[in-house]
Amino acid sequence: MIPTPDLSHLTRQDYEHVYEPAEDTFILLDALEQDVEYLKSLRPRICLEIGSGSGCASSFLGALLGCTSSLYLCTDINPHATKCTVSTGKQNKIELDVVLTSFAHPLHSRLRKSVDVLLFNPPYVPTIDEEAAEAQNSADIQGAWAGGKNGMQVTNQLLGMVESLLSSNGCFYLVAVKQNDILSIRKKMLEGYGLKSEVVIQRRAGGEHLFVVKFSHGPPVQ
Amino acid sequence: MVRLITHNLLACHVRGCNSNNFPLQFQDVQIGLREAEFNPDFLRGFLPKIEWNALVDSARQLGDTSLPAEQPVMIDDDFLKTLHHVLLEIHVEEGAMVCPNCKHVYPISNGIPNMLLADHEIG
Numbered sequence: 001m002i003p004t005p006d007l008s009h010l011t012r013q014d015y016e017h018v019y020e021p022a023e024d025t026f027i028l029l030d031a032l033e034q035d036v037e038y039l040k041s042l043r044p045r046i047c048l049e050i051g052s053g054s055g056c057a058s059s060f061l062g063a064l065l066g067c068t069s070s071l072y073l074c075t076d077i078n079p080h081a082t083k084c085t086v087s088t089g090k091q092n093k094i095e096l097d098v099v100l101t102s103f104a105h106p107l108h109s110r111l112r113k114s115v116d117v118l119l120f121n122p123p124y125v126p127t128i129d130e131e132a133a134e135a136q137n138s139a140d141i142q143g144a145w146a147g148g149k150n151g152m153q154v155t156n157q158l159l160g161m162v163e164s165l166l167s168s169n170g171c172f173y174l175v176a177v178k179q180n181d182i183l184s185i186r187k188k189m190l191e192g193y194g195l196k197s198e199v200v201i202q203r204r205a206g207g208e209h210l211f212v213v214k215f216s217h218g219p220p221v222q
Numbered sequence: 223m224v225r226l227i228t229h230n231l232l233a234c235h236v237r238g239c240n241s242n243n244f245p246l247q248f249q250d251v252q253i254g255l256r257e258a259e260f261n262p263d264f265l266r267g268f269l270p271k272i273e274w275n276a277l278v279d280s281a282r283q284l285g286d287t288s289l290p291a292e293q294p295v296m297i298d299d300d301f302l303k304t305l306h307h308v309l310l311e312i313h314v315e316e317g318a319m320v321c322p323n324c325k326h327v328y329p330i331s332n333g334i335p336n337m338l339l340a341d342h343e344i345g
C-alpha cells in the first residue's frame with residue numbers, strides 16, 4: 001500500500017486557486033495502484049500528467065514507480081497549480097518537472113510517440129461552452145472543472161493528441177463522468193486512432209458517477 | 223523545474239514557428255545545483271530520447287562543459303555519472319529561454335518555465 005501523498009503543506013489559500021484533491025483525484029490514484037504491476041512492466045521512462053493541479057496524482061505515480069526510474073513531467077494552465085505541483089513533489093520527495101502551458105503544446109514535437117504513462121483528470125463538468133472558454137482563459141480555479149458541452153470541450157482537444165504522444169507500449173488514464181458519454185469516447189479513440197480501452201474503475205461518489213478509462217495500443221506487454 | 227532533461231524536450235510553439243525552433247537558448251539564468259539519486263538504468267533507457275547536440279550546447283550555456291561533443295559509443299558508469307549530473311542536478315531557477323527562430327521569450331520563474339502563449343500566438 002502506497003499512502004496518499006502528503007498535502008499538509010497546502011493551505012486554504014492555495015485551494016482558493018488550485019483544485020483540492022477530491023473523489024475524482026482519488027479514483028485516479030486507485031486506478032494507478034490497481035494497475036501497478038502492469039505499469040512497472042512498461043518500464044516507463046517518461047510519465048506526463050496534463051492538468052496536474054495540486055500534484056497529488058503525479059506524486060503518487062512517482063511513489064508507485066520509484067522516484068528515480070522515470071521522468072515525471074506535469075503541465076497546467078494555472079500558475080498557482082504549477083507552484084503547488086512543485087511543492088507537493090518536494091514534500092513527497094518526488095522530483096516533478098513542471099511546465100506552465102496548455103496541454104503539452106511545447107513538448108509535443110519532442111515527445112512524439114514517447115510518453116509511456118499519460119494522465120489527465122480534466123475539467124469534466126458540463127457547462128455552457130462560453131463558461132469553459134472563459135475558464136480556460138482565466139486559468140484559475142474555474143478551469144479545474146468547467147468542461148463546456150457534455151463536459152467534453154477540454155477533453156476532446158486532448159483526445160486528438162493522445163495517439164501521437166503515446167509510445168508503442170504507452171497508456172493513457174482519463175478520468176471522466178457519466179455525462180461525458182464514456183462509450184462514445186471509447187468508440188472515438190478506437191475508430192479514430194486505433195486505441196483500445198477499458199474501464200479500470202467506476203464508482204458513484206459525491207453525486208457523481210466517476211470512471212477511469214485506460215487507453216493503449218494493446219495488447220499490453222508481459 | 224527547468225532541468226536540462228526537460229529543456230531537451232521543449233520547443234517553441236508559436237504559430238508558424240516550425241523550424242529551427244529548438245533548442246531554446248538560455249538567457250540571464252540563475253542556477254542551483256541539487257543532488258539527485260543516481261539510476262544508471264534510467265539513464266540508459268532515456269539516452270535514445272536525447273537530442274545530443276542540443277544537450278551539449280545547452281549545458282555549455284549553463285557553464286558546464288563536462289559532456290563530450292559526440293555521444294560516446296561505449297556507455298560506461300563514468301559517462302553515465304556525468305550525464306546524470308548534467309540532466310538531473312542542474313536546476314535553472316530564474317531567467318528565460320529564447321526561441322532561436324522567432325525570438326519569442328519564455329520566462330522562467332521559481333524554476334517554472336512559462337510556456338503560455340497569447341491567443342494570437344497559438345498554433
Ligand SMILES: C[S@@+](CC[C@H](N)C(=O)[O-])C[C@H]1O[C@@H](n2cnc3c(N)ncnc32)[C@H](O)[C@@H]1O
Binds near residue numbers: 020022025054081
Ligand atoms: C479536475 S482538476 C485535476 C487536478 C489534479 N490532477 C487532480 O487530480 O486533483 C483539472 C486540472 O486541469 C487543469 N487544466 C484545465 N485546462 C487545462 C489545459 N488546457 N491544459 C492544462 N491543464 C489544464 C486545471 O487548471 C486543473 O488543475
Ligand SMILES: [Zn+2]
Binds near residue numbers: 234235325
Ligand atoms: Zn519560435
